[in-house]
Amino acid sequence: MSLILQVFLAFVRIGAMVFGGAYAAIPIVEREVVDMQGWMTYAEFMDLLALDEITPGPILINSATFVGMRVAGIPGAIAATLGCITVPMIVALALFFVFRRYKDTPLVQSVMTSLKCMAVALIASTMLKLGVAAIAPEAPSIDVVYSVYVCAVIAVAFYLMHVRHLGPLPVMLGCGALNLLVAWLVF
């Protein structure tokens, strides 16, 4: 029971801190679940990120269900999922009642800008960690050919999403399929 409560409270905290879109959930979950609670290894967290992309719905809900399930089974999954939507629902309803006709005030805009900057910093930090883990999985020893290959895949994937505006799902699936093919042909 106390574990379920712990899971619930951890995800209440996580839900309250996710500002700046769906992907802002990634660094928050990483900090709380991997670093602080130790409920998941970094390798599992990286698997979760890949799974997030091929499953429907918001990343935060996917992550909550996955973590809750791994920590305490179905009751854990329910506790985590309900936990992460608690604060967002309360804040959204509170704002709705306070500002039926909502106008962005300079104050709200200024706070949102700060929180967006925070999201940039948090996501950048997670991206660096993920990038290093992807480029040099056996660190500190480095296989140069493999590292160059990973960098090339990342660069092409970025080009497809950022310049050609392809959705993340086809790009992710393409990366997965490409890696299978390359591993089969080369490594």
Added chain:
Amino acid sequence: MDNTTEQSSLATRLAALFISTFTISCTANSGYAILAVMKDDFVNKRKWLTEAEMTDYIAIVQSSPGPMAVTSSTIIGYHVAGIAGTFAAVLGVILPPFLVMVLVTLFYEVIVGNPYVTLFLRGMQMGVVAMLFDVIMGLFRSATDKERAYPFVVMALAFAYVRFAGASIVWLVVACIVAGVVKALLVKHKEDQR
């Protein structure tokens, strides 16, 4: 008599809300895609709310923490059918990812034990790095729009905190909110002096 029609129409609206958000959640993945589909369904097709109301609600949704799918369902559900509507709409949105993820987790050990799946996931992780970079570029642009040094200072400090200081980011959130309030007050003070 009136009471029963009222109740049946509430039940119909709740069912419609649940079915709509459930369907949307099954098909759309990102927050903005979900908002676009909701707008098309609720404003254009069902006429539950007007375009102006939707615009107001989107502003509220963007100022709330958490996934936009959840916060928009919360508000639109309330608009359509009160607090029961909120729960019907939110339940619809969270059920598909919940059910799929429960299944994925049940088979996780089997899935991840397979070397082909591992290679596929590894490839996808390279894509995740690229996607995060794409997300950062978008957020960076929207945070630095019409601003000067302020966002860069906040980003640098937040990044330094995350990399070199404590693991919890609760204080970072609080500090950012305080910084945002202080900055807004300073700007206002400057304008008043003119």
